[in-house]
Amino acid sequence: MMRATRGWWAAALLGCAGTAWAHHSFAMFDQTQRLSLHGTVHQFQWTNPHSWIYLDVPGSNGAADSWQIELNSPNNLKRQGWQSDELKAGDKVTVVINPLRDGRKGGLFVSVTLPNGTVVGDPTRRGNAPINLPSVK
């Protein structure tokens, strides 16, 4: 399991400072904001290069909104203790995300509260420090 500790390189997690490489920047997410979504898992994609949760969240008009949440890769999640069936369609969960900047219904995974009450976070994150952004002085 990779665990972030302190230092300039915290921003380099998943890549992008110094001589690190990632497959994409997380600049599309507003990592200063957190949003808590209560809903039902529609689909859990255990796929590279990133896993995804499609979550149905009751909207204001009664109909469900579909939210898309991007997670780490299955490789990293596996080493953090996840299984490919960690989430199943129909699971009632709460997912905390950093929302997309453009206002669409999606975001970057922060943590999930499973149906049994267990909270699973992302150990590569510490506090509110943003991850995976290029380091530009």
Add this chain to the structure above:
Amino acid sequence: MNVRTALRSLAAGALLLAAVGAANTRAADITGSAGAAAAAGATNASFPKGHYAELDALPDWGGVWTRTFPKGPRPQLPLLKGKYLQDFQAWQRAVKANHGEAPHSGSYCRPPGMPGIMAIFQYPIEFLFTPGRVTINQEAWMQRRVIFTDGRPHPADLDPTFNGDSIGRWQADTLVVDTVGIKPVVQIGPGMGHSDQLHIVEHIHLTGNDPDTLVDEMTLYDPLALQQPWTTTVTYQRSRNEQLLEFICEENDRNSGDPNDSGFGR
């Protein structure tokens, strides 16, 4: 100087380096008879049969190796010059203007190439020793890098590739690797380009005080793009009981190459 001429001169320089190094090598020279045959021009040195017993003389690099996070002060970045510096500064401005989003082209499933393949966080590498070569597998993007240790020179008619052409030799328990022929699209750091004269020398070895720590001391030479050679050290920690996992980037690749495409809404 065109690409081919530049590569030829680099290859000749690398050969000279290899020759000087070989004279100083004291042990574990596994280039062995294949290297000698190549030097004599007797046979093609590629993929010699046998020689597996000689691999026992090599250091123990078994298991998988994950890059550790650097500690201490922030390391010096490469000092670029000329148009490479201007391009980097333009890239920095673009990143700042867009919440840290770097301009890009092509799919993000494109692997980093050298030297990036040796500096990836969170995804381990492994070393496979077979006669005449060392193979490095990197889990992310399921990359493979080959370092020939059979005494061959760089090809004179080299076509640039992402990982370039690597030849190596064992100097005691250190693998010394010489790499040329890296594609222009490959970056030496985020937003940092290089010329066709990029030449990388690595010294890969276990650290003296911890058998489970490995370092790759890399020096990048590029007289057209760098003010001076740039040296960096990447450190890895061993895990004997892990294995590399599958990584098929195309399985759910949402990055079309369009900077305005976030990959959401599919």
